[in-house]
Amino acid sequence: MGIEPYGRRVDGIIPLAEARAKFDPASHEAYRASAEAAKENPAHPVTDDRPRVVVAGRCVQIRAMGKLVFLVLRDHSGDLQISVSKAQVDENAFKIARKLDYGDIVVAGGAMGATQKGEVCVWADRFEVHSKSLAPPPEKWHGLTDTELRYRHRYVDMYANPETIETFQLRSRIVSGVRRFMEGRGFLEVETPMMQPVAGGAAARPFVTHHNALDIDLFLRIAPELYLKRLLVGGLPRVFEINRCFRNEGVDRSHNPEFTTLEVYEAFGDMWTMLELTESMLRNLATMVAGSDNAVLPFGELQIDWSRPFERVAYGDLFRSILGFTMWDSEKVRAKAAELGRENVANRDPWLLVNEVYEECCEPHLDPARPTFVTDYPAVISPLTRPQRDNPDLCDRWELLAGGMELGTAYTELNDPDIQRARFTEQLVGADDEEQAFRTLDEDFLNALQVGMPPAGGLGVGLDRVVMLLTNRRSIRDVILFPLLKPEGD
RNA sequence: GAUCGCGUAGCUCAGUCGGCAGAGCAGCCGCCUUUUAAGCGGCAGGUCCUGGGUUCGAGUCCCAGCGCGAUCACCA
Numbered sequence: 001m002g003i004e005p006y007g008r009r010v011d012g013i014i015p016l017a018e019a020r021a022k023f024d025p026a027s028h029e030a031y032r033a034s035a036e037a038a039k040e041n042p043a044h045p046v047t048d049d050r051p052r053v054v055v056a057g058r059c060v061q062i063r064a065m066g067k068l069v070f071l072v073l074r075d076h077s078g079d080l081q082i083s084v085s086k087a088q089v090d091e092n093a094f095k096i097a098r099k100l101d102y103g104d105i106v107v108a109g110g111a112m113g114a115t116q117k118g119e120v121c122v123w124a125d126r127f128e129v130h131s132k133s134l135a136p137p138p139e140k141w142h143g144l145t146d147t148e149l150r151y152r153h154r155y156v157d158m159y160a161n162p163e164t165i166e167t168f169q170l171r172s173r174i175v176s177g178v179r180r181f182m183e184g185r186g187f188l189e190v191e192t193p194m195m196q197p198v199a200g201g202a203a204a205r206p207f208v209t210h211h212n213a214l215d216i217d218l219f220l221r222i223a224p225e226l227y228l229k230r231l232l233v234g235g236l237p238r239v240f241e242i243n244r245c246f247r248n249e250g251v252d253r254s255h256n257p258e259f260t261t262l263e264v265y266e267a268f269g270d271m272w273t274m275l276e277l278t279e280s281m282l283r284n285l286a287t288m289v290a291g292s293d294n295a296v297l298p299f300g301e302l303q304i305d306w307s308r309p310f311e312r313v314a315y316g317d318l319f320r321s322i323l324g325f326t327m328w329d330s331e332k333v334r335a336k337a338a339e340l341g342r343e344n345v346a347n348r349d350p351w352l353l354v355n356e357v358y359e360e361c362c363e364p365h366l367d368p369a370r371p372t373f374v375t376d377y378p379a380v381i382s383p384l385t386r387p388q389r390d391n392p393d394l395c396d397r398w399e400l401l402a403g404g405m406e407l408g409t410a411y412t413e414l415n416d417p418d419i420q421r422a423r424f425t426e427q428l429v430g431a432d433d434e435e436q437a438f439r440t441l442d443e444d445f446l447n448a449l450q451v452g453m454p455p456a457g458g459l460g461v462g463l464d465r466v467v468m469l470l471t472n473r474r475s476i477r478d479v480i481l482f483p484l485l486k487p488e489g490d
Numbered sequence: 491g492a493u494c495g496c497g498u499a500g501c502u503c504a505g506u507c508g509g510c511a512g513a514g515c516a517g518c519c520g521c522c523u524u525u526u527a528a529g530c531g532g533c534a535g536g537u538c539c540u541g542g543g544u545u546c547g548a549g550u551c552c553c554a555g556c557g558c559g560a561u562c563a564c565c566a
Contacts, residue, residue, distance in 0.1 A: 065529065066522035085523065102516070116524050136500035139515055141527040145502070148558045160501095203566045249565050250491085355566075381566040427566085486557070 007130025010107050012054045017077035019053040023112045023120045027051070031113065050111040053122060055080060056130070058159050059104045061140065069097045070121075073106060076165055081121035082108045093127040102140070103133025103159075151483055164478075170289065171467045171479055177288055178242065178262055178463065181281045187238040187264065192227035194220060194244065198442045201225030201384070203427075204247040207257075220246035225384065225458065226445045228265050229413065232456055233448045237267035242463065253475045254405050254465060257484050262461040265413070269457030271396045274410035275373055278400060278459060279310055282371065282466070289470045298472050299403045302369040311372040315358065316394070318374060322362050327354045327378075328393070336361075351380035351393070363401070371402040383423040385411035386455075400461075403469050408461035415456065417449035 027049045037044040057073030057080070064070075067086035072079050084097040088110070100106070109126035138144040138160040150157040150164070158165045179189065197216065199206035201223030209218050224241050231239050246258050266273055286295035286306030295306040316327055325332040330350040337345045337353040340360055345353060355378060366372050379387045379395040388394045396412035414420050424441050467479040477483035 061526080063525045063529075064522085065525060068523035068525080070525050072526085081526080083524080087523080115526090117526070119524090119526065136516065139501035139503095139527095141515070142502045146558085149501090151558095205565085247565070250563075252562095253560085255565075352566085377566090383566070 005132045013056045015077035016075045016080040019055045022051040028113045054109040056107045081119050083121045084124045088125050089127050102137035104129050105131035167471050170471050177285050182240045187240045190239050192224045196221050198440050200442045207246050207248050224263050230448045232267050233451050233453045240264040256476050256480050260463040264459040266457045267454040270412040271410050274457040274459040299469050304369050311370045314376045315374050318362050351378045355381050368404040373398045373400050386414045405465050410459040413456045413458045415453040421446050
């Protein structure tokens with residue numbers, strides 16, 4: 001047909017939703033009345049004051065009715081019907097419309113009007129295909145439901161399932177909302193190494209890579225913590241980073257090997273300033289998503305209320321209320337751990353057993369519909385946290401849980417280099433061979449603490465999980481554009 | 491890593507007791523100026539995930555593998 005199937009630049013395109021909003025019933029009625037009159041009396045002038053638009057989109061529905069073709073275009077803003085009448089476009093454009101395939105990317109221009117059935121549509125006088133789609137389209141009624149195909153061919157999922165593109169548009173607004181909030185509080189966004197010679201700041205297996213020119217192994221970071229604290233030492237009092245972490249561990253509905261975190265450090269703050277900040281930020285985001293101050297958002301079967309103050313409970317209080325004895329009662333803790341099937345309970349650190357009992361027995365009792373701060377964690381499981389002055393078994397740390405997931409953790413940072421070195425060393429003693437391979441002592445970080453780090457509050461939040469909760473997506477893969485899958489075998 | 495479930499046309503899915511491989515949509519052809527997942531009529535479309543085994547005969551039963559999902563484990 002002598003046409004360029006892959007298009008060219010087009011100016012003046014507006015989103016489909018914007019075009020739809022331009023529809024004006026009065027001018028459309030006036031046009032129809034004058035067209036009717038002209039039919040009976042050819043001398044009657046046809047007046048057409050309907051708004052004119054130029055739009056583009058991917059074709060998702062086609063109904064060809066002889067000399068009239070109805071099609072529905074879809075873009076990031078929504079769907080809009082285009083009506084192509086043989087009488088209103090040139091011969092070639094009509095032939096193109098007749099030969100249209102699902103998935104073609106189309107430009108149409110014309111008057112915003114409506115059909116006899118009242119469907120708002122563009123009555124095209126311009127019609128062009130700017131990209132042919134050669135791949136067969138997904139089924140139009142059921143859509144693309146195969147989860148594997150949705151993740152592997154996200155670009156198809158995005159146009160076949162509008163809620164997918166909506167989720168990622170919302171994710172973008174949430175992340176930029178986090179950024180605005182943090183900047184509004186006077187925090188400076190920074191970027192610290194993703195490739196680290198020592199993988200520190202969390203207890204997780206890292207990915208290993210290799211730098212050829214330097215001939216050294218590097219680890220993809222499991223946390224930015226130790227670098228952000230160096231910035232406190234260097235004199236930046238309020239910093240945050242939004243970036244990827246990588247953990248070489250299992251994959252499930254709430255874990256992807258690469259994930260996005262917000263980490264925050266505030267000089268002269270503590271776990272409580274971080275708690276206030278986190279609660280304000282999440283309430284802020286939920287209000288934005290809900291579009292009202294009454295921020296109750298659905299998450300599966302749950303209705304999570306983000307507008308009320310979050311629950312707060314001390315780790316030890318929760319422990320006692322559920323188990324009926326205190327966590328300092330190491331005999332009962334051992335007995336309970338043994339009952340839960342733990343091996344070798346006599347020789348293990350009692351606080352590690354406390355935490356295992358806690359995670360198995362207490363965490364499931366928290367109301368998943370209520371965001372909850374659990375405070376005052378055992379010090380043993382928190383080596384980067386400052387122990388409490390009057391009770392060194394505990395430390396100034398909280399975790400935030402909601403929807404049955406851990407959303408984040410914060411602490412009053414440990415800034416005593418001697419205690420920090422002792423903590424790191426204890427960890428290394430407990431490490432098995434595999435851990436020894438990647439968990440080495442970060443001497444430079446300890447050196448930074450010796451230079452002197454101000455007391456500080458620090459925070460880490462899993463942004464993917466925040467997005468899950470705020471957009472009501474049950475799998476982390478639904479909020480990560482390209483989640484990790486095994487390569488397709490052959 | 492463990493257990494369970496699933497894998498059939500481009501897509502969404504049926505397929506009975508082991509007996510010729512099916513439907514709808516998409517595609518192709520013809521007709522049609524008002525359709526709303528669907529105008530009307532016709533045609534074509536297969537590595538039944540892969541490899542073995544049992545059987546006269548396997549999409550179906552058995553074994554092994556691959557992929558995806560769910561649950562668990564791991565994840566201070």
